[in-house]
Amino acid sequence: SRTLSLAVIPGDGIGPEVVTEGLKVLSSVLPQDVKLETKDYDFGAKRYHATGQTLTDDDLEQLTAHDAILLGAIGDPSVPSGVLERGFLLKLRFAFDHHVNLRPSKLYPGVGTPLAGSPEIDFVVVREGTEGPYTGNGGTIRTGTPHEVATEVSLNTAYGIERVVRDAYERAQARPRKKLTLVHKNNVLVHAGRLWTRIFEAVGAEYPDVTTDYLHVDAATIFLTTQPERFDVIVTDNLFGDIITDLAAAVSGGIGVAASGNINPGRTFPSMFEPVHGSAPDIAGQSKADPTATVLSVALLLRHLGYEAEAARIEAAVQADLAERAGRPARSTVEIGDALAARVSA
Ligand code: IPM
Numbered sequence: 274s275r276t277l278s279l280a281v282i283p284g285d286g287i288g289p290e291v292v293t294e295g296l297k298v299l300s301s302v303l304p305q306d307v308k309l310e311t312k313d314y315d316f317g318a319k320r321y322h323a324t325g326q327t328l329t330d331d332d333l334e335q336l337t338a339h340d341a342i343l344l345g346a347i348g349d350p351s352v353p354s355g356v357l358e359r360g361f362l363l364k365l366r367f368a369f370d371h372h373v374n375l376r377p378s379k380l381y382p383g384v385g386t387p388l389a390g391s392p393e394i395d396f397v398v399v400r401e402g403t404e405g406p407y408t409g410n411g412g413t414i415r416t417g418t419p420h421e422v423a424t425e426v427s428l429n430t431a432y433g434i435e436r437v438v439r440d441a442y443e444r445a446q447a448r449p450r451k452k453l454t455l456v457h458k459n460n461v462l463v464h465a466g467r468l469w470t471r472i473f474e475a476v477g478a479e480y481p482d483v484t485t486d487y488l489h490v491d492a493a494t495i496f497l498t499t500q501p502e503r504f505d506v507i508v509t510d511n512l513f514g515d516i517i518t519d520l521a522a523a524v525s526g527g528i529g530v531a532a533s534g535n536i537n538p539g540r541t542f543p544s545m546f547e548p549v550h551g552s553a554p555d556i557a558g559q560s561k562a563d564p565t566a567t568v569l570s571v572a573l574l575l576r577h578l579g580y581e582a583e584a585a586r587i588e589a590a591v592q593a594d595l596a597e598r599a600g601r602p603a604r605s606t607v608e609i610g611d612a613l614a615a616r617v618s619a
């Protein structure tokens with residue numbers, strides 16, 4: 274029999290509630306012969322207040338023993354903005370070389386969108402996860418004076434760009450439409466922009482059957498709202514990817530259904546799967562959060578580990594559940610989780 278060893282990080286706010294439902298659906302969908310082993314990690318505001326610590330080397334060491342990580346949400350108003358995000362979330366993404374930040378957007382039938390008509394939305398953003406302006410390069414000089422200067426350096430390596438671009442081509446090639454769009458701002462950010470564009474074109478020569486396209490990030494926000502059907506796979510840097518995936522979530526059912534994977538494709542380190550949404554402290558503990566984004570993140574986790582049939586079953590269950598929501602009274606976090614667990618085991 275096989276085992277699936279999972280590190281679970283419930284985190285802050287609604288994190289624990291949505292993770293409980295994600296695990297419920299996971300145990301319902303796994304084949305009989307797969308033994309699920311989970312271990313909880315107490316990362317988040319509580320640990321920070323109790324110990325002053327964020328992620329330690331010992332934590333990282335322990336986490337490496339697992340096949341994958343499931344994370345609810347990290348972030349709390351009692352801690353200055355950014356401390357937990359950088360100390361846990363970004364540290365994990367960097368330490369485990371999660372260079373592919375995968376964020377699919379699919380508008381399921383019956384799900385509301387602020388866009389006019391009923392657009393076809395089914396694309397995936399491959400956001401670079403370990404470089405760009407997220408590396409913390411930069412600093413300030415003449416701090417506290419009227420002449421203070423702050424720089425925020427975007428790091429772009431040929432190695433880092435090529436591996437994420439190649440991953441995106443592979444994903445595009447595996448999809449029916451085989452289309453890949455590079456999103457950048459190469460008219461202004463010329464140094465990084467030229468490097469991205471050159472590598473995008475060079476790698477593209479190896480994928481003659483993939484149609485390619487380029488959009489400046491500002492123009493991409495227009496097309497994401499006026500013609501989302503033009504997108505199939507998008508590849509972009511860390512910060513542009515952060516911004517456009519919030520927009521993508523907003524037009525395709527909202528953050529209640531937006532899933533993501535922080536992936537280390539070579540599996541040298543465990544990959545981490547999490548809903549795109551945050552800890553939503555305003556509704557924490559009330560069973561109001563939609564666990565669907567976490568459940569869809571579990572599907573990405575399963576697909577990454579080779580459980581394709583189980584991933585597809587979760588997605589089909591979500592699709593069926595969403596189709597029945599219109600006009601019905603809102604359900605609790607637990608009720609939605611129960612319904613999805615029942616569907617995947619049926
Ligand atoms: C996300 C979040 C994070 C990011 C924050 C919390 C550091 O917005 O996962 O998109 O910017 O990557």
Ligand code: MN
Nearest residue numbers: 515516518519
């Ligand atoms: Mn974000």
